[in-house]
Amino acid sequence: MNAGGARPSLWKLGLPFMALNLSVLGTLLVGWDRAALAVGLASYLARAFGITAFYHRYFSHRSFRVPRAVQLLGALLGAAAAQRGPLWWVGHHREHHLYTDRPGDPHSPVTDGFWYSHVLWIFDPRNAATRWSRVQDLARFPELVWLDRYEYVAPGALLGACAVGGALLGGPSEALRMALWGFAVPTVLLYHSTFAVNSLAHRFGARRFDTRDDSRNNWFVSALVLGEGWHNNHHRFPNSARQGLSRFELDPTWWGIRAMERLHLASSLRRPPDWALEAARSGRARSLPETAGSPAGQSSGAR
Ligand SMILES: [Zn+2]
Ligand SMILES: [Zn+2]
Secondary structure (H helix, E strand, C coil): CCCCCCCCHHHHHHHHHHHHHHHHHHHHHHCCCHHHHHHHHHHHHHHHHHHHHHHHHHHHCCCCECCHHHHHHHHHHHHCCCCCCHHHHHHHHHHHHHCCCCCCCCCCHHHHCHHHHHCHHHHCHHHCCCCHHHCCCCCCCHHHHHHHHCCCHHHHHHHHHHHHHHHHHHHHHHHHHHHHHHHHHHHHHHHHHHHHHHCHHHCCCECCCCCCCCCCECHHHHHHCCCCCEHHHHHHCCCCCCCCCCCCCCCHHHHHHHHHHHCCCCECCCCCCHHHHHHHHHCCHHHCCHHHCCCCCCCCCCC
16 A cells, blocks of 8 residues: 555656547547447446546445445446546545645645646646545455556556457457547546536536535536536535436436436435425525535545
8 A cells, every 4th residue: 555655647647648638639540430439438428427426426425335346346437437546536536625625625726727627736746646544434445455556457458458349340450449439539538527527617607505615517517527517516515426406407427326226236325405406496595505504525434
């Protein structure tokens, strides 16, 4: 277990990240076909759910329970998005909730500017190491610690599967096409969609609740990342598994968690209080004080 020493951020994080972003240009050379687009869409949606339902709502906020095998599958799905290991992701996200838009927030457009909050923060040596003190509840699972340490295994396996699958279907050119459309393109899109929650959804959009931060409900971000853009709702009720409060606030991640519940793969879903749902329906929530419910900006930590 790395106790907190800074890792070499430019080599370990910066170059692979830049290379992956630039690799998207390779699609201009290899072109596309329906199979490649279908694989790319599936790759995007599955890993987006891994980030939103598992890395975020489950691991960071413990907003529902799952069996240990499902927990591992969710961690693998999130890790395949190449947004670093689950414990690194969760530790930084919990700090974001503890210090939102104040000094100590790892990625705030209010304190550090838009581009730092969007992408530059991940190259900051101060954010290179896993924040073990914030993830003690998760560090007791050796499989999660392993995934955090060997963070390239899950995305590497997905990349390899895409390339091998493409090679079996159509030789080297199809291998490259599948590697790009099945891995690189959806990974880069998911990077910037996820990052938009930290940048755009703390700058642009409506504020239903008077939280102590600058979080916003942003429909565009929500459309990109399966309902995670209802970010003012989320900062008001951080431990809720549901973030869209009205029927117009589409929340596909919540639908997915509900489907898991019906399949007995998830239980103990935490919901926003009835008064918040009613207020969102009637449009009266904006005037409700922050102190009317549970405190904002707190993560529930260990179950
Ligand atoms: Zn936030
Ligand atoms: Zn959160």
